Amino acid sequence: MNQFHNQNTQPLLQMKIFNNWDVVAKGWYIACPSRDIPKGKAKSLDICGQKIVLFRGEDGKIRALDAYCPHLGTDLAIGRVDGNTIRCFFHHWAFDGEGTCQDIPCQSAIPEKACLQSYATEEKYDFIWVYPDAKAPEGVAEFEELKGKSIVTVRDKAFERSCHHHICMMNGIDAQHLQTVHKVDINMNLSLQQNDSGTMVDFTLSGDFPNTTRRERFARKILGEKYEYSMRYADGCIGLLTTMKKVRLVPSLHMIYAYTPVAPGKTRIQPIYVAQKRKGIGGWLVTQLLLLLTKLAYYFLKGEDGKIYDNIRYNPNAMLSIDMPLIKYMQYVNQLEPSIWSKYLNKVK
Numbered sequence: 001m002n003q004f005h006n007q008n009t010q011p012l013l014q015m016k017i018f019n020n021w022d023v024v025a026k027g028w029y030i031a032c033p034s035r036d037i038p039k040g041k042a043k044s045l046d047i048c049g050q051k052i053v054l055f056r057g058e059d060g061k062i063r064a065l066d067a068y069c070p071h072l073g074t075d076l077a078i079g080r081v082d083g084n085t086i087r088c089f090f091h092h093w094a095f096d097g098e099g100t101c102q103d104i105p106c107q108s109a110i111p112e113k114a115c116l117q118s119y120a121t122e123e124k125y126d127f128i129w130v131y132p133d134a135k136a137p138e139g140v141a142e143f144e145e146l147k148g149k150s151i152v153t154v155r156d157k158a159f160e161r162s163c164h165h166h167i168c169m170m171n172g173i174d175a176q177h178l179q180t181v182h183k184v185d186i187n188m189n190l191s192l193q194q195n196d197s198g199t200m201v202d203f204t205l206s207g208d209f210p211n212t213t214r215r216e217r218f219a220r221k222i223l224g225e226k227y228e229y230s231m232r233y234a235d236g237c238i239g240l241l242t243t244m245k246k247v248r249l250v251p252s253l254h255m256i257y258a259y260t261p262v263a264p265g266k267t268r269i270q271p272i273y274v275a276q277k278r279k280g281i282g283g284w285l286v287t288q289l290l291l292l293l294t295k296l297a298y299y300f301l302k303g304e305d306g307k308i309y310d311n312i313r314y315n316p317n318a319m320l321s322i323d324m325p326l327i328k329y330m331q332y333v334n335q336l337e338p339s340i341w342s343k344y345l346n347k348v349k
Contacts (some may be wrong), residue, residue, distance in 0.1 A: 002265075002313040013315055017236070018162045018333040021264045024048045024341040025333070027199070028122065028129040028140045029236025030258045030270050033155070037062065037128065042086055047130055048341050053129060057084030063097035064072035064119040064130050070101075070291055071114070074281045098134070118341070125153045125256060125272050132339035139199060143242060143254050143274065150277035152203065154291050156298070158270045162310045165259035165267040166333055169239050171305055172231040173203045174326040181305070190325050194332065199272035201332045203325055204230040206246075236333045243297060251276075251293040271298060 003012055017023045029047055031054055037043050042055035044067040050115040051067040053076045059086070067075050069088040079089040085102055087094045094103040099116035120131040124140045161168050171177070175190070194201045206228035227247060239257040244250045256272040273294045275287045319327060 002043065005313060010313075010315060012313070015330065016334045017336055018166050018330045018339065019314055021261065022343040024132060024261065024339050025236045025336040026335075027237040028131055028136070029237060029260050031064070031121075031128045031130045031270070034123050034126055034128055039224075040081045042077045042079065042081055044075050046262070048132070049074070049343075050132075050341050053086065054121070054130075055081050055086045057081060057097070059084055061097070062121045062123060062128055064121050065095060065097075065099050065116045068091060069095075072114060073147065074238050087145065115201075125274065126155065126256070127270075127272075129310060130322045132341045138199065140265070141232060141238050141240055143232070143240055145242065145252060146254065146274065146276060152277045152287050152291065154295075156271040156273070156295065158268055160262065161267050161269060161306070163312050163314065164267055165261060166236060166330075167312065167314045168267060168269060168309055169233060169257070169259060170326050170329055172229075172239060172241055173205065173262060174323075175205060176320075176322050177308075181308070192325075192328055193271070198332070198335055200232065200234045201329070202230055202232050203329070204228065208277075221348065233329070233332065236336050250293070251290060251308060253290060253297060255294050255298060266311075273298075286334060308325045 014020075015024055019239045027105050031045050031047055031052070031327050032043070037054055039056050039058065039060055042053055044051055044053045052064050053067040053078075054062055054064050056062050058081075062084075063084075065076065065086070067077060069090065071088065071091060071093055072091040074088050076086050076088055076095070079087045082094055085094040092105050093101055093114065095116055096102050097118060100117040101110050101114035104110055104114070118134045120134060120136040121129075122129045122136070122140050129140050131150040157333040191204045191206075192201065206226065209227050214319055229241070229243040230245065232242075234240070239259070241255045241257065243253045245252050256274060258270040258272065260268045260270075262268045273291045275290045275294070278284065278287050316323075316326070316330070
């Protein structure tokens with residue numbers, strides 16, 4: 001890992017949570033698509049370095065537990081779903097969604113240690129999400145403009161980057177790189193709003209459309225003189241991007257980036273395109289067009305940024321005033337709460 005490079009000449013700035021592979025902050029992490037676990041089925045998955053078993057009971061609800069049976073350590077996913085419990089294949093111990101052992105076939109007494117850590121789950125955007133605690137204080141983040149509305153989602157192929165997800169997530173608020181990498185000459189003004197719990201922060205960047213090249217003048221004539229987009233960050237692991245805000249002709253475009261650390265030095269990123277569901281054939285066509293435009297905008301930027309984030313040793317020692325959104329983001333991440341999935345929890349409390 002490149003964090004070990006240049007330690008004498010460029011010592012790495014160590015932070016409490018930001019860019020720290022030993023800490024998994026409390027938040028919602030993608031497990032798998034909802035359709036991967038039908039009713040009566042179980043599956044064990046590696047989530048943030050933890051082995052978690054997911055199973056869907058006869059009531060259709062998804063439950064999540066530590067995957068290894070507390071008896072002798074068998075992976076519960078090779079067992080079977082029995083009603084709303086899961087039975088271990090080895091000795092048929094049955095556990096409910098709270099991780100409590102409900103039945104041991106060979107005896108009536110259940111040992112005190114016959115229990116498992118349970119995890120909150122939610123199904124949203126056609127995925128199953130897992131929270132690293134038995135209860136979650138909030139649900140999976142939503143777009144403010146789409147709350148209470150029917151939506152359509154399309155998932156793209158997940159991919160990996162060779163850096164921490166906290167670094168990848170800052171791409172959307174790095175105003176300077178819009179000019180240097182993407183040649184988008186927009187001077188952006190920043191506004192920032194954080195929720196009361198500190199788990200979610202909204203960055204809104206706005207400015208005037210440039211008016212120098214023929215392409216810019218054409219876009220300015222069609223879309224208007226002003227441009228605005230926002231990034232909503234939740235739990236330091238979900239990014240909700242809204243572009244084309246307050247422009248003419250085109251409704252806002254919505255996209256989610258869901259981040260999961262998969263190994264030291266590797267992050268899996270799941271792109272999800274989101275649009276409001278509209279009625280009728282005409283509405284369906286509009287929705288599909290917006291989803292396509294969102295995908296095209298994503299692919300326009302993906303390749304150029306990939307070269308950066310697969311070859312980076314992030315070390316913010318010479319920050320500029322234009323980097324204030326990045327500084328605010330790092331401060332936001334460092335005040336999040338470490339979860340029980342953290343490698344050295346006692347060191348970050």
